[in-house]
Structure formats: structure tokens, C-alpha cells
Amino acid sequence: MAASTWRKVLNTLQIGNDYTVKPAGLQWRSNTYFIVATVAMGMFTDMLLYGLVVPVFPYMLRDRIGIPPDRLQSNVSGLLAAYGAAQVVSSPFAGLLADCMTTRQAPFLLGLLALLGATSLLFLGQTLPVLMLARVLQGISAAFVWTIGLALCLETVGPENLGKTIGSIFGFISVGNFAAPLLGGALYEKAGYPGVFGLAFGALALDFIMRLLVIEKKVAVRYDSKDTSPVDYNTISDDQHDGTAEARQADDEEQPLLGSKDEEIASFKLSNDQSKLARMIPILPCLADPRLLTAFLVSLIQGLLLGNFDATVPTVAQEYFNAGSLKAGMLFIPVGVSDLLFGPLFGYCVDRFGTKWVSVVSYTYLVPVLVLLRLPHPGGIDQFYLYGGLLALCGVGIAGIGAPSIVEAGVIMEKYYAANPDHFGEQGPYAQLYGLSSMAFSAGTNVKIGDVPRVRHANASP
Template identity: 50%
Template structure:
């Protein structure tokens, strides 16, 4: 025990459950405030900025993209700083300060410029909370439990995605903008209290040595290569040095790779495809966010409340199935979840064209059909939630173990999640821009056909690379 004065409540403040709760609430808050104004944005642009109706879709997509674009730009610097900092709590708190500023600007903004700046600040906050938060999760639970923990956290934060559009629509309908942003401010207070109380494992170890090494990914073994490759790699556990050689970074790299050795990890196709999964997942989420409210208004003449309620159908399967899907990733590997999840989404997305064909004569029946189809897509979103992060973490952990000391004292994990945040944010940026443009150009049904084709290609790449080369392709 250290001679320093032990913080009050060290045991519960540094406990696994409290740290994971704090990170989950931080991610929840980010997504909640991101989604809170999704059904309200068209009305903000019309009532505050006086935009004509024909320009609203493009500006809605642009504001969604501004958030993601800021995350793309700031993710990597944040990851580098977080890995080199003595503790992750300070940048975590800085992210909350940025989110508070963004919320105030959104609540008071009366011009396009202010709204865009608010979304940019919100994007910076998102980059911080996702990069630092996910690194803290790995620090706390280790890689072997990452799938079910990420699945459970994503399931919890999907409540934010579920509740935010619904509550945003309800509050805008009943109380105006004051109610919408009052709720957001209350959530920020709760988030602030949790982040202030939390004590990282590294900090707790200064007072109690039992916390040393707990959850550290360097203290755990790496995952076996998954899917069919697991059966075909019986020699691999007997030859750990061969695998270590495969992941060892040669000496004599240029200055950029010496300063950012994680860049060498991108020579692994497994890591590249894992990040592609994150990109496509984000593009899908952003496509739903950008097109459901406008399509609901076009098809059913829905207002903000009614459009927000449609997100329930999409998100409930995500909420219920997320932990189960994460457990399956830990047990059976990343390949089955990625291939099945993205493959399943191909027909689910194609079927979204049915309400636009008016195959059901009654308006009520068409609404029920659309809701049911959104639920089918929600199942697919639950399945694809974990594989990307678990796969990327596994690859980088192998590089870290094969190159002791190269990645610094804290390892490259915040940098990895910074790249994950970057590609995820790029998906959030590109998704609404392309989907909004396609919807206007070729219609909602054909737009979803294009998106289905992209998910099909992603499923094929997952089969070829995620979790290692499949058995039938091994020489």
C-alpha cells in the first residue's frame, strides 16, 4: 500500500463495473446528443434559418457530416496524446467540456455558421470519448472479454440512439427547443459527475498494488485465428515464434514509422478489413439517421414525433441482441459474426423498397410494413456491432507483443481506437452525403439497393480476411 493518502471510495470508484459504467454513459451521452436533434434538424433549419423545403435534406446531411468530419480530423492526434499521457481521465474530461460547448451553441444558434460550428465541436468531443473510452475498456477488461463487453456497451448506448430521436421529437412537439436541450444538459451533468468520480486502474495501482496489471492487454494472451482457420491451424500453437516473427516490425524504418509504429500494422489485411467493417457500419447507421425522417415525411406525412418513433423499430433489436452477439464473437470468433451479419443485411436492405412500391393498400399497413423492415435491419446492425473492434484489437495486440517497448509504455491501443474513430466518423460523413444524394437522384428503394451491394461486398471481404484466411483457401 502506498504512503499517499488513499482516495475516498477507491474500491468502487476503480471497480470494473464503475469504470465500464462511466465509459458507457459517456458514449451514451455522445450518441444521445448526436441523435437528439436528428428529427428536429429539419425544423431548426426551416424555423430558425428560414431555409426553403427543397434545400433541407442537403443541409441536414451536411450538418450530420460536419460532426463526422471533425472526428476524422482530430481522432489521430487525440489517440497519440492519450497513449502518451500519464492518465486517460483528463482527455476524457476535455471531451465533455467540448460537448457542453456544442450543446449550448446548438441550443442558441440562429445561423447556419453557428450550427455547423456546434456540430464540429460535437465531433471533436465524439472523437475523444470514443478513442479514450474504448482504450479504457480494453485497459480494464482485457482482450478475451472485449467482445461481450463491447456488445453489452453498444447494446446499452443503442438506448441513446433509440431514445434520442423519439424524445427529441416529443419534446420539440410539446415544449420547443428549450425542452430538447434541457434534457441534454441534464444528461451532461450526470456524465460529468461520473467522469470526475472514476479512478483508472493505473491510478488506483499507486494506492493499491492489487490493481497492477489488471485488464492490461499486455498481461493477456492473444486470440487464436478464428473461423475455419482455427481448425486448420493446429500447428500454430506449437510454433508461437513463427507467429511472433510474422508480426515483428523490422528495424530501419523511416522516421514516420519510428514515431508512429502503429502505421506499420496497416500492412495487415486483417486490420484493414476490420476498419472497413467499422466504416460500413457507420455509413449504415448514418444512412438510417439521414433518410428515415425525410422518407417518413414523404411517404406518410409524418411530423418530427412520428418520424422519431420509427427509430424504435430499428433500435430495439439492437438493444436486445447486442450482448448475445458480443458473446458469440468471444466464443466463435469474429469471422462468423461479420460474414453472417453483413450477408444478412443484403436482403434486409433490399426489402426496404417495399413501402415505396405501395404493395399494401392501406396507409396504416404500409407504416407497419416499414416498421417491420426496419426491425429486420436492426437485427443485422446488432450482429455487426462487435467484430470490427475485437478483430482490430487482436491484430494490434499481436504486433504489440511481438515488438516489446516499440509502442511505448501504454501501448498503441488509444491510437488504434483513434483510427477506428476516424474511419467510423468517415462513414458517418460519407454515409448521409451519398445516401441523401442517391435518394434524391434514384429514389429510396434504389438507394437501398446500392447500400445492399456494399454490404454484400463487405461480407465477402470478411469471409476472406477477418479472423484469418479461411480453410478452403489455405495452401
């Protein structure tokens, strides 16, 4: 009895690997909604902690380190660039590492450990190199969270449900992304550093608990493999847990009368004569596929758009409306709310109608809306509301471009995996895939054209 209890404790903590004894809470811990909520919480925490400290950086550099006022902006830009560069460089390695491990949970927790270290260094750091190190760790954490989180989503819900899942997650985290700077500035004014980092450590604690509790679908199935009755994991079958069977069934049902499934699989077959580097990094041969490269390009453009909203909106708010940090932060709220409301809807459309039309319509819609951002000019509250309304319309388009690139890349890689299971191994190539996608997205977010609006604003001023 004592030995059985001890094995149950170890399995509950996911330390043991005795699959004859089920861990406590197996069913709800491996439930689809809980897994997706854990991924969403991880991404939300990453975005929250990224934005929470941005308005505090100038005060850190001035009060703690003694940076002179004329060097504050360049050093703040350096801290922001350190985060982006670390995420760009780390994302492919995070994907490769995750695909080499038997479960996603260990690298997922590793990313959180890096984020905890980064937050602690930001809270306690007294020199510029320490703050730089903190931002590098924060970028590494973001690489692990986004890469492994997206791979875990695909493996949990399958490609046929990925669109609405990603749309819902992106809508949720966009609120944290756009509200975090506003919240960080307000907390710093009211409670100083303890207020800002108290919220940060609270979010980390909740994130850690959820990541520790989650049990992946494919791990949960091992505990039930010898049961005579199947376990209902929110209508997700065991084959879906591997992210292949139902997608193949859907492809069979939609297959045209001319042509066969075998011919389609053959078109994704890779040569058996692969280089040593391709065997070490299995996704490399797939990068010759123009559809996959297009999906990465869409991720890059999406990041470019979002990154430049961060760069230009505060500038416009200050130069046009003489707005402080609080009022400038309020302008991000319409973007986040639109994304929250329309993200799941566009995600459903991606699952229902495919990625092509949703992305084409969304980007086409964004062209005139972005052009209309030239309409606001320096003025009173009416111009402030006009600018906020246009940002809300931009948020609708942003909600439409969130899911297509991720879903399209996943669908293409599903076909490569189905045609070449031995090449990719048991874990598949999904973490590597989303590592490259995360690299493209984060590269886009760090390409700022913040100086362009300044020229336009100056010309527009009376």
C-alpha cells in the first residue's frame, strides 16, 4: 500500500514514469481546455511581463544606474533590442530541443525558469549589464513559450481546430500585450517597484502552477492504454493526440474524385539521401517548400505590423494630443478589444474556409484602414476619438491575420510528417516548425519604423 501511494505521489508530480498508477486529477489535467488555457496563460504572462516593465525602464536607468537624461532613450532601445535579438536567435534552438525530448512539459518549465530569473534580475539589478542579461533571459523564455506552446496546441486540438484555438488565444493575450504598459505605468506611480514586480511575480506563480499541473494528451493516453473502456478527453481521440489521424480522415473525406491520397502523400515525400545536417535538423529539407516560406513571410509581416503599432502609437499620442503615458496607453485598448472579440471568429473561418481567403481578405482590409490613419491631426478630444476608432478598425484586421500563418504552416508540416514519419521521429517536427515561425514573427516585431511618423506628423502640423 505504501509503495503504491508513493508511486501515485511521484506520478502526480510527474516525476515517476510508472504508467500502471494514475496521477491525481488525470482527466481534468489532460483536458483540452485546461491544456489550451495553460498555453494561453504562458503566452499572456510573457506578454504581460514584457510590457509591464517597459514604462519603468527610464526610471530604472536614471535612478538606479545613474544614466544621464540624454542617454536614456538609447539605453531603453538597447534593452528592448536585447529581448528581440535573444528571441530571434533562441527560437529555432528551442524548437529543436523540444522535438528531441519525450514531452513538452520539461522545456515549457525551462522557459518559465528563465522568465523567473529575468524578472528577479530586473527587480534587483543595479547595473546596466545585469539589466541586459535580464532582457536576454526574457527573450529566451519567450522563444520557449511561443515555440512549445504552439506545438502543444497543434498536438492537443489537431490542425482542424487550430484556427479558432489560436484566434482565441491571440485575442486573450492581446489584451495583456496592449494593457501591460498602461498597467505598469499606473502601478509604478502608485506603488513603485514593489507594485510592478509584485504583479509580475504573482502572474509567474499562477503560470508555474498551471504548467506543473498540465498533463499532455499523449502522456495521459499511456495511463489508459490497458483500460478496456476509452477515456473521454473532451472528444479528442487518442490518434488526435498525435495530431495526425483525424487530419488524415478529413483529407480523405475532402479528396477529389480525380487523384488519390497516395499521390498527395508522394508529393511530400522527402529523399532518403539526406545530409547529416538535415538528419540533425529534420525540418531543413522542408524549407524548400514555397508554401511554408510564405507562411513564415506572413508571420514576419504580422510581427512588423504589431511592432510598429508599439512604436508609433505613443509618438502620435504625444505629438498630436500632448498625451502622457496613461492616456497613450488607453489608445491600445481598442486594438486589444477588437482582437479579443474578432480573433475567435476569424479563427473559426480559417478552420471552415481555409487560410487563403481569410488572410487575403484581412490584409486587403488593412490596406485602406492603415491609410486612413493619416486622417487624425493635432487637435482636441474629437481627434483623439477618431484615432482610437481607427485603431479599433485596425484591431479587426489584426485579428484576421493572427491564425492563418500558424495554421497553414501546421497543415503543410502535417503532410510532410505523414509522408516521412521515420525522418522526423516520434515527436514530429512541430516545435522546430513553430520555432522558425516565432523567429520570423519576433524579427518582424523588432523592425521599427518609428521615425517615419515623426516626419509625417511634422508635415501635418499647422
